[in-house]
Amino acid sequence: MGVNEPGERSQLTSENASDSRTYRTIDKPADTPESDLLSPTESEFLNAGAGERNHDDSNKQPKQSSIWGVVWILLLGEFVSHADGTITFASAGRISSEFNALPDANWLATAYSLGVCAAMPMYGKLSDIYGRKNILLLAYSFFGIGSVLCGIGVQMWHVVLGRAVMGLGGAGMATLAAIIITDIVPRRDIATWRAYVNIASTLGRAAGGPIGGALTDLVGWRWLFTGQAIFIAMAALLTILKLNISREPHLDNQEEPASSKSKLARIDFIGTFFLSASVVSGITLLDIGGKKFSWTSPYTISLGVASLVLLIAFVLTEAFWAREPIFSLRILRQPNVIASYLVMTFQVLAQVGMMYTIPLYFQVTGRASTSSAGAHLVPAVVGNAVAGIVAGVFIKRTGRYRGLTIVAGLIAAVTYILEYFRWNGNTNWWESLYIIPGGIGTSIAQAASFVSMTSRLEQSDIAMATSGIFLLSQVGVSASITANNAALESEFKNQLQRKITGEGAEHIIERILSDVSYINQLTGNLREIVVSSYVQGLKYTYVFSLISSTLASISGLMIRNHQL
Numbered sequence: 007m008g009v010n011e012p013g014e015r016s017q018l019t020s021e022n023a024s025d026s027r028t029y030r031t032i033d034k035p036a037d038t039p040e041s042d043l044l045s046p047t048e049s050e051f052l053n054a055g056a057g058e059r060n061h062d063d064s065n066k067q068p069k070q071s072s073i074w075g076v077v078w079i080l081l082l083g084e085f086v087s088h089a090d091g092t093i094t095f096a097s098a099g100r101i102s103s104e105f106n107a108l109p110d111a112n113w114l115a116t117a118y119s120l121g122v123c124a125a126m127p128m129y130g131k132l133s134d135i136y137g138r139k140n141i142l143l144l145a146y147s148f149f150g151i152g153s154v155l156c157g158i159g160v161q162m163w164h165v166v167l168g169r170a171v172m173g174l175g176g177a178g179m180a181t182l183a184a185i186i187i188t189d190i191v192p193r194r195d196i197a198t199w200r201a202y203v204n205i206a207s208t209l210g211r212a213a214g215g216p217i218g219g220a221l222t223d224l225v226g227w228r229w230l231f232t233g234q235a236i237f238i239a240m241a242a243l244l245t246i247l248k249l250n251i252s253r254e255p256h257l258d259n260q261e262e263p264a265s266s267k268s269k270l271a272r273i274d275f276i277g278t279f280f281l282s283a284s285v286v287s288g289i290t291l292l293d294i295g296g297k298k299f300s301w302t303s304p305y306t307i308s309l310g311v312a313s314l315v316l317l318i319a320f321v322l323t324e325a326f327w328a329r330e331p332i333f334s335l336r337i338l339r340q341p342n343v344i345a346s347y348l349v350m351t352f353q354v355l356a357q358v359g360m361m362y363t364i365p366l367y368f369q370v371t372g373r374a375s376t377s378s379a380g381a382h383l384v385p386a387v388v389g390n391a392v393a394g395i396v397a398g399v400f401i402k403r404t405g406r407y408r409g410l411t412i413v414a415g416l417i418a419a420v421t422y423i424l425e426y427f428r429w430n431g432n433t434n435w436w437e438s439l440y441i442i443p444g445g446i447g448t449s450i451a452q453a454a455s456f457v458s459m460t461s462r463l464e465q466s467d468i469a470m471a472t473s474g475i476f477l478l479s480q481v482g483v484s485a486s487i488t489a490n491n492a493a494l495e496s497e498f499k500n501q502l503q504r505k506i507t508g509e510g511a512e513h514i515i516e517r518i519l520s521d522v523s524y525i526n527q528l529t530g531n532l533r534e535i536v537v538s539s540y541v542q543g544l545k546y547t548y549v550f551s552l553i554s555s556t557l558a559s560i561s562g563l564m565i566r567n568h569q570l
Contacts, residue, residue: 063311064127072213073191077202079249080183083146083241084203085210086234087179089526090172092214092380093230097222104227116293117166121152121173123285128278129181130473131332134466135269138186139249145178146242153235157228168231175238181476184456187467193460194405198398204449208391212384274332277323281332284316285481337463337471345564346459349411350475352558353451354482356418356551359490360425360444361386364495364545366522368438368538371431373526377558382438386421389445397453407461408565412452415559418447424553429548431541444551451558458565486554493546495519501539506532566568 024050094114102111108307125148133141148171155168187199221230289308299305324331338344365379374382401407419445428437459470459475517524518536525536 014023025484040090057477059164059204063438071416073199076186076190076249077199077394079241079244080186080203081206081242082237083142084206085181086237086241087149088207088210089175089214089217090118090176090210090234091115092211093218093234094169095214095218097230098228099220100222101165101227102420107162107167110162110166113166113294114169116289117169117275117482118173118176118541119293119480120174120286120289121170122485123289123477123484124282125174125177125318126181126477126480127281127285127332127473129178130185130469130471131274131330131352133185135272139245140184141178142182142186142249143242143245143354145175145182146238146245147175148172149175149179150235150238150242151175153238155229156231157235160255161232177476177480180487181473184472184476188460188468189465193457195402196460197401197457198395198409200456201394201398201449202462203341203390204394204452208387215568216380218463231255254449272330276325276332277320277328277332280316280320280323284313284320285477287313287316289481289484292484295488308495317394333474334467334472337467337474340467341568342458342565343471345561346411346455347449347475347478348561349414349455349458349489349558351482352554353415353418353455354479355486355489356415356422356554356558357444358483358486359547359551359554360421360441362490363494363544364441367429367433367541367544370525371433371537383441385439386441386445389442390449393446393449394453398451401454405568407454407564408567410450411562412540412559414454415555415562416447417556418444418558419552420444421447422548422555426545426548426552428540429544431537447555451562452547454562455565460471461568486550489548492542492548493550494544497546499539501542502536505535505539 067378098111098114101114128421129141129145152168152171152173152175155171156165157168159165159168170512184200187203188196191199218230221227221233284478287309289307291313295301295309321335324333324335362385364382365374368374368379368382397410400410421441424437424440428440456475457473463471499519502518506515514532525533525540528536
């Protein structure tokens with residue numbers, strides 16, 4: 007798999023290939039011995055002090071210890087930001103109930119997603135203008151301030167606002183970690199180092215639920231956010247003290263430091279507004295469509311039209327008027343970029359559908375508690391972490407990534423096929439392990455598509471391209487939850503209406519559709535009807551994930567192995 011196309015010779019697969027990227031070194035006086043100089047990465051990131059930079063020989067590679075010195079600083083922020091999601095899921099009911107606003111519990115997650123999507127497009131370009139370290143600290147500041155707002159909120163809208171501010175920071179924490187890694191490691195090694203970051207993210211997601219539930223019961227939900235603020239402050243302090251980037255790789259041709267005014271003039275405010283507003287409108291549409299408002303209501307239609315019009319305005323702005331676009335459309339014309347975006351997006355659609363429905367399945371069919379149902383996700387999480395490392399090692403040793411983007415979706419498809427045919431309401435422990443291929447396939451697709459995306463890009467374009475792929479992933483999360491929830495509820499309701507008839511049937515169906523705990527109280531024939539109906543509804547979600555995963559593999563066929 008991943009064989010080069012005829013006429014192409016991948017530098018990745020060459021024994022003596024060296025990464026074409028250049029690393030910063032410190033200018034040395036004529037009488038300074040070469041051996042007295044630090045390695046490129048050490049001089050750039052680990053308190054080597056200020057100094058101008060020369061382009062070093064491209065055969066020089068940063069030391070593993072130097073890269074670890076950078077990556078471990080990023081891991082704490084990655085852990086906290088990904089733990090936040092499952093922490094919020096675990097405590098949302100308690101938080102909203104305290105303010106007598108249980109129907110608005112979903113806004114704790116929605117507000118965060120809106121903040122992420124609004125800010126995600128900006129971070130790549132802003133880090134090009136103001137520097138990776140400065141913008142990473144800005145992201146930490148947003149996340150920390152938002153956490154404090156949540157912790158001290160005295161009304162529900164205070165907490166929701168805090169969640170939106172946290173989302174502004176979370177977008178940058180995820181994006182900047184990926185961008186910094188692409189800055190400091192050879193492209194052949196990107197997947198390996200991204201896998202380590204993915205482990206921190208995975209551990210955060212796995213630990214967030216139990217930690218959130220336990221702390222909510224022991225000391226109250228406010229300490230969940232106060233604790234996150236403390237950890238983010240620690241991450242920011244580590245960044246200030248240890249992550250020393252005196253000049254940025256993209257400023258090589260800039261002889262004089264730009265003034266604050268000239269930097270501000272480089273920001274594409276109009277394009278940023280159009281893109282952020284378009285995405286926020288679309289995410290809001292996905293969140294409320296079919297729930298608070300019908301899909302044909304004037305409100306949802308207006309949101310859809312607004313999202314489309316704003317997106318067209320963004321494209322026109324970037325194509326014709328922006329001096330320095332927030333996202334240059336020419337990136338989409340580069341080899342492998344669109345295909346990589348498609349692979350990542352389709353695989354996110356498939357994976358999120360699986361992760362969203364698994365706890366629901368075991369809660370309904372096995373009366374599992376929230377923590378027990380969440381524990382059934384662990385096999386997929388473990389498969390995700392291990393496969394990421396294996397994929398990274400494979401790419402590093404062979405230089406091939408195209409084949410991985412193709413087989414990843416096929417591997418994940420095994421999970422969705424097994425779920426469809428074997429998960430019929432009485433799943434045992436061994437059959438619960440069927441989700442492992444889904445985690446493996448997603449991790450492989452993420453690693454390979456990220457390398458594929460960067461394989462032919464100029465270094466100056468990678469930050470913007472990374473913001474784009476992360477934005478699409480976030481949109482994919484919201485789209486997947488909406489699509490799977492709509493498919494599940496529609497078929498579940500249809501099944502119940504056919505099987506439950508007579509006096510009081512409508513009231514019973516309404517309670518079944520709105521409360522899982524009510525389903526768990528049912529017994530006898532009624533419970534069998536409800537469980538079988540729910541299982542039938544879930545089968546539509548498995549089909550959705552299977553189609554998405556297959557489309558990811560088909561998209562991988564458009565990718566080609568190229569010289570870096």
